[in-house]
Amino acid sequence: MKSVILCEGGTDLTLIQYFMEVANGWVYNKDDNAGIKVGKSRKAFLHDEDYLLIAQTGGCTKLCPCLNKLITLIKRAGNTAELIDKIVIISDRDEFDSAVNFIDDINNLLGAYQVEVLNQMQENQWVKCNIENDVKEVVSFEIMLLLIPFETTGALETFLLEAVAKSDDYDKNLIVKGTQFVDTIDPEKKYLTKRRHKTKAKFDIYFSIRTPVEQFSERQNILRNINWEEYEHIQESFKMLKELHTNRN
Amino acid sequence: MAIHISELSVDTYRGIKNLKIDNLADINIITGDNNAGKTSILELIQNLNDVIDINTWLSPARGIYERISKYEKMENLFNINNDDKCVSYAVTMRENAKRLKIGLKADKELLTLSKNEMLEIQGVLDSAGREILNNYASSENEKIIEDVERYVFEIYCNDECNKKGIIYNFTQARIRSSKEESLNIIKTIYISPVQHAEGRMFLSDVLDDAELYQEMLEVLKEFDENIISINADKTNNLFSSTAIYKILSKNQKRALPLNVYGDGMKKAVLLMSAVVKAKDGILILDEFETAIHTSAMDRVFRWILESCKKLNVQLFITSHSKEAIDKVLKCAPELQNSMRLITLYKKPDKVVARVLDGVEAIETQDELGLELR
Numbered sequence: 001m002k003s004v005i006l007c008e009g010g011t012d013l014t015l016i017q018y019f020m021e022v023a024n025g026w027v028y029n030k031d032d033n034a035g036i037k038v039g040k041s042r043k044a045f046l047h048d049e050d051y052l053l054i055a056q057t058g059g060c061t062k063l064c065p066c067l068n069k070l071i072t073l074i075k076r077a078g079n080t081a082e083l084i085d086k087i088v089i090i091s092d093r094d095e096f097d098s099a100v101n102f103i104d105d106i107n108n109l110l111g112a113y114q115v116e117v118l119n120q121m122q123e124n125q126w127v128k129c130n131i132e133n134d135v136k137e138v139v140s141f142e143i144m145l146l147l148i149p150f151e152t153t154g155a156l157e158t159f160l161l162e163a164v165a166k167s168d169d170y171d172k173n174l175i176v177k178g179t180q181f182v183d184t185i186d187p188e189k190k191y192l193t194k195r196r197h198k199t200k201a202k203f204d205i206y207f208s209i210r211t212p213v214e215q216f217s218e219r220q221n222i223l224r225n226i227n228w229e230e231y232e233h234i235q236e237s238f239k240m241l242k243e244l245h246t247n248r249n
Numbered sequence: 250m251a252i253h254i255s256e257l258s259v260d261t262y263r264g265i266k267n268l269k270i271d272n273l274a275d276i277n278i279i280t281g282d283n284n285a286g287k288t289s290i291l292e293l294i295q296n297l298n299d300v301i302d303i304n305t306w307l308s309p310a311r312g313i314y315e316r317i318s319k320y321e322k323m324e325n326l327f328n329i330n331n332d333d334k335c336v337s338y339a340v341t342m343r344e345n346a347k348r349l350k351i352g353l354k355a356d357k358e359l360l361t362l363s364k365n366e367m368l369e370i371q372g373v374l375d376s377a378g379r380e381i382l383n384n385y386a387s388s389e390n391e392k393i394i395e396d397v398e399r400y401v402f403e404i405y406c407n408d409e410c411n412k413k414g415i416i417y418n419f420t421q422a423r424i425r426s427s428k429e430e431s432l433n434i435i436k437t438i439y440i441s442p443v444q445h446a447e448g449r450m451f452l453s454d455v456l457d458d459a460e461l462y463q464e465m466l467e468v469l470k471e472f473d474e475n476i477i478s479i480n481a482d483k484t485n486n487l488f489s490s491t492a493i494y495k496i497l498s499k500n501q502k503r504a505l506p507l508n509v510y511g512d513g514m515k516k517a518v519l520l521m522s523a524v525v526k527a528k529d530g531i532l533i534l535d536e537f538e539t540a541i542h543t544s545a546m547d548r549v550f551r552w553i554l555e556s557c558k559k560l561n562v563q564l565f566i567t568s569h570s571k572e573a574i575d576k577v578l579k580c581a582p583e584l585q586n587s588m589r590l591i592t593l594y595k596k597p598d599k600v601v602a603r604v605l606d607g608v609e610a611i612e613t614q615d616e617l618g619l620e621l622r
Contacts, residue, residue: 035618073617078594078603082619135594135601 003086003244005054006066010041011200013056014223015156016090017043022228024242026052038069047245063089064105067143071113074141075133085141086126086244092148092155092196103145123147124237146237155196157203159234163226164206171210178205251275252343253435253531253563254294260337261328263289265600272604274589276554278577279567280622281593286600287567290593291533293338294565297434300351301404301412303426306336320418323355323400334400340434349434355402362397372423406432436530440523442539445516448508451526452494452518456481458525461556465521468552471545472514475499479507479518494518512540517549524553527562534566538573546573551580558584574621578611585611590621 005020007013020026025047032044032053039055039062046052057066070087077083091102103121110117110129118128126142133139148155161179165172182201186192192201211218232239258269265286279287299305307322317325327334337352362370398418403410414426438451455462456479469476477499481492495504507515516539523532541549554577557564568574578588585607592603605613613619 037616037618069617073619076603076605076609076613076617077619078592079620134603134605137601 001050001085001244001246002083003050003052003088004036004038004070004084005052005088005090005241005244006039006063006070007054007056007090008060008063009058010056011157011203012090013041013043013054015160016054017045018223018226019156019228019231019238020045020052020054020241022224022226023232023238024245026245036070036073038066050245052244060091060102063091063102064109067106068109071109071115071131074139075113075131077133077139078135080139083139083141087141087143088146088241088244089143090146090148106143106145121145124240126240126243144240146240148235148237155199156231157199159231160223160226161203161206163230164222167225171206174209175202175206178202178209181205251558251561251563254297254340255343255346256339256341256348257290257293258339259290259293260339261331262293262336262338263326264328264595265289266328266598268593268600268602270591270602270604272589273563274606275558275587276564276577276584276607277566277589277591278574279565279591279593280569280574282595282622283569285593285595287593288535291439291535291565291567294340294531295437295439295533296351297340297531298437299431299433300406301432303402303404303412303414303416303424306353306404318418319424320398320400320416323402323416326353327355342434350407351405353402353404355400358399358401360397360399367397367419370417370423370425371419436527437533438523438527438530439533440519440535440537442536445512445519445540448515450494450507450519451522452479453481453492454525454528455522461525464552464556465518468521468548469514469517471548472511472517473498475501480504513542513545516540517545520549520553521556524556524560524562527557528560529562531563531565532557534564536568536570537566538568538570538576543572543576546576547580550577554581554584558587569622571622575614578607592621 005016007016017028021028026045027047029044029046034044034051034053036042036053036055038053038057040058042053042055044051044053055066057063067087067089070084073082074084089106103123107117107121113131116130118130119125121127121143123145124147126144128140128142130138130140161175165175179202182192182198182205192198207219210222252273252275255273256269256271257273258271259265260267263286264284268286270290279290281287296305306326307319326336334355334357335352337350339348339350341348400416402414402416404412411432412427414424416424455465462479466476466478469479473496475498477497479494479496482495482504483492494507496507496510497504507518520534520537523534538546554564556562566577568577574590578585578590588607588610590605590607590610592605594601594603610621614621
């Protein structure tokens, strides 16, 4: 099976990467030669014979253009091995609510390609689609819009900070003080205009102190040691990402 | 616009069934896996030179070096899974939007012949039983030969039968056919992957056009930077009336025959001269990149594409090479909208085609990471 996850930013890509690796057993494939250039940056993963690409689009407004590219790929692929079977769009509710008619945009895009949508587009649900490709055959794929609600515990970054805080008191103190700083430093909301921005700022402050000089391996260790499986208890919908791997047992 | 045929549809020919390729362009690159049908497509286009000449049907692109009988070649034209022995395809001519349906039907017959009859068919005896060839013993002439097979065929264009004939399955049997005139739809020039090695060139046409000749010399400097000229030398060829082409180069005391040069140079000369020969017609290049080094591809391909446009030549090329296809697509960006990349896919019960224009093809490869071949 071949799948693509579209997320908005680089941090999202990193966090989803570690979630998929630790919780779902995917392995990062540094030598990926699949060549799909979607989004601002991307990483490829393998799990047995399944392939997963996680791509960050560079923002909510870029999700539809990236989806457009993926549907073009499905339409032009001549061999079944080149097809994409599942597309997941991960966004948080904050962005979703502020993006006007996001689901309408997706539906319009699918309509432009004359995609037959077999069940209604809803968040956190697989939507089955059929499309006639460039060699006049009907091929199928599925799309899921996976939204992370923006309650305090909902965001990936928040989950991660809480997990770190649980494991080390000293770091917990860093996180608490960093949180207080972010919550009070911009009272006029000149820069931190959205809740999402505050969440990211709290996350970045902790890592700026914890790994002040970009220490890739150190950050990797932190992220790898988080108990990502716990996130599924917070975010039920993330359990659906298990379906990107074909269970061969 | 150098588009002579805008659409090709194949009902049945060899392993191809129900294939339609529309929206053909000035430059058409045909690719796909082995046995997808690339050469078969070229053969059908090549046929347009004389659709009722049975020898054109039986000596197609793939068959030049095949050592099999014409009877077997006839058999190989038909889809092995069909009981009906027929070929049927159609082309739409851009000039007048006319659709031409072309086909060949054959009935297989089993019969018995006398030896005399067989010898007459082989051209050993004439119709009165007299020997045409000498020293043939006639003692067994009345012997009956059983289980002789033959195809009785008809070739038609737009439902009108233009030629009939018979092909027998025994060796040296001559094809018998009715004597109608040829039927040329459009001039086609076919270049095989190895024709350059045989020394068959079309240089006389290039040597008559000063501008094209100069351009060709400039391109050939990719192969020999010292090249000064190419000339036809008829004086020393005692065995043939055809010219020997010689290249004069600054670093050689005398002009050297073209055939002593490397394959790359010969292939480039052949391709470029073929473009000129195909003026106002169709040029078919089978595995066009064979023998041409990577470093020369850009220049040679660019000249070919630009000259085809200039000379009103519609180009059909096949390739397996990812590098060569990439080079053709990118060597002349201003021509990308005049290109089609046609990828054939062999499915369990049919052959299908994906058609992309040049811009789409580059995007498909570079941005989507899809295989063009």
